[in-house]
Amino acid sequence: MLLLTPGPVQTRPETRAAMAVDIAPWDPDFGREYTMIRERVRDIAGGMAGVHATLPLQGAGHFVVEAAIRTFVPSAGRILVVSNGAYGERMTRLAREAGREPVVLAVPDTRGVLAEEVAEALAADPAISHVGMVYSETGSGVVNDPAAVGAAVRAAGRRLIVDAVSAFGALPFDLKAQPECDVVLFTSNKCLEGLPGIGFAVCPMERTRERAGLAGSWSFDLGDVLRHAERSGWGSFRFTPPVQALHAFGVAMEAYLAEGGQPARLARYTENMRVLRAGAERLGLRPYLDAAHQGPIILTLHQPEAPGFTLAGFVEALKRRGVLISNFYTTPTPTIRIGCIGAVTPDDMRFALGAMAGVLDELGVTRRAA
The missing domain is CATH 3.90.1150.10 (Aspartate Aminotransferase, domain 1)
Structure with missing residues (x-):
């Protein structure tokens, strides 16, 4: 069967075969593999060792998007959500149900948002601390420009959350060039062609440490994910991880790098x-x-x-x-x-x-x- 959906996507036989093993998540061999995975995806995001960290979370892309909102947007804070498709609408709901106040910037789902539209919305509401945007809207297929939006966010002195779930690994992104970005989010599936089951956040470590314990959720606290890694090692996971999916993701990453x-x-x-x-x-x-x-x-x-x-x-x-x-x-x-x-x-x-x-x-x- 030829699978042509925007996710889960078709995977290589060797990636699927990697699931057919039993692995102990605390085994040192797996810990080394997991550490390497974190470093590789950090590098793809344009992150720097010692400055940015890869913070995995079990579950779907929505889980890690909610975790980012809870972690970085202050409790009862305001987030400007660019909404030009279904996934912008879902970010709005995730923010609202996390107790944050979404301010919706509605854009037609037939074009990307303009930087000046974001700048105007931020100028009109000084209480907004963050902008949330979807890089690739799979409702229609339209792509927003995080570099252009990020420049407007940076000029306004605000912070950026990028949902790159269906973009990461194919469309370019560079955290080094976007210091206003608190987090870029993606999953093991989609453009990296792994199996579903893990969400990833790549974040500036200093910003993330400051937010530990403030998410209103232990499970969805990216600051706590970072704190655990710094305390217990980068090859460790807070709770029982989807070990086989992580192992298969490592195989998919090898194919990604071999492809170019x-x-x-x-x-x-x-x-x-x-x-x-x-x-x-x-x-x-x-x-x-x-x-x-x-x-x-x-x-x-x-x-x-x-x-x-x-x-x-x-x-x-x-x-x-x-x-x-x-x-x-x-x-x-x-x-x-x-x-x-x-x-x-x-x-x-x-x-x-x-x-x-x-x-x-x-x-x-x-x-x-x-």
């Missing part, structure tokens, strides 16, 4: 997107985003307005042909979501396009109707 790291992964995903988008347009399917705003992570297409078309029917018919895509959408209008990330190639995109052509014929969707 971030530039090579971005190049492959960009070509995946180019092939898929051009082919979908030839099939008569209309992209949700203009090409100028299209990111390389996921292609979102308008659903055909044809009597025989339903999203559920399209997904199931594709599955019978060996291609699995998302069976839901998060845009205001009905769309189809097809991921371009994971251990997939442009040839896989061509295979998927052939399957899509067959399904559209089966459902009686003509090029004109699409």
Whole structure:
């Protein structure tokens, strides 16, 4: 089965095989492997040894986003949330339910936020301490620019939280160049092509130490994660970790580095997107985003307005042909979501396009109707 979702993504056989072992999390061999993983992802984030730390947390991306909000945004504090898609909306809810006050900067989900929009919102509300933004919005596929937004945040003397869950490892990010950034967040799956199960935060250590014990949650306190590592060693985990997933992530990291790291992964995903988008347009399917705003992570297409078309029917018919895509959408209008990330190639995109052509014929969707 060819898995084309924005997460979980298709993984390499050797990555999946690495799960089939029993590991003790306190074993020194695993501790050394875990320490190396932390150092490698810190380096990908543009972090510096002794200045920035990788702080893993069990669970989904939402868990580590909530942990970041709880850790860095003061209790009952205000956070400006850039909202141009479903994951900005979810950050807003996470902030509100953590007892913080979200101030929503609503932007159309068809373009990235502008730095001047952030600057204007911050100037209007001095009580805002942080800006929260999603790097790659997988609702529509649009990409925001953390460097440009970060410059506006830095100029205003505020702090930045970056949800890079579906961007990290492919789209560039450099903590050294963004001193206003409290944390960049991502997961073991998505663009690093590991198995799901672990969220990661890369943070400035001094800032994170200052916030230990202030999250209102022991589980979601990144300051406590750092404190534990400094006390017990960088190869240790506070609570029982998803050891097999971490081990598989180490294997995925080896493949990432062997491929050429971030530039090579971005190049492959960009070509995946180019092939898929051009082919979908030839099939008569209309992209949700203009090409100028299209990111390389996921292609979102308008659903055909044809009597025989339903999203559920399209997904199931594709599955019978060996291609699995998302069976839901998060845009205001009905769309189809097809991921371009994971251990997939442009040839896989061509295979998927052939399957899509067959399904559209089966459902009686003509090029004109699409």
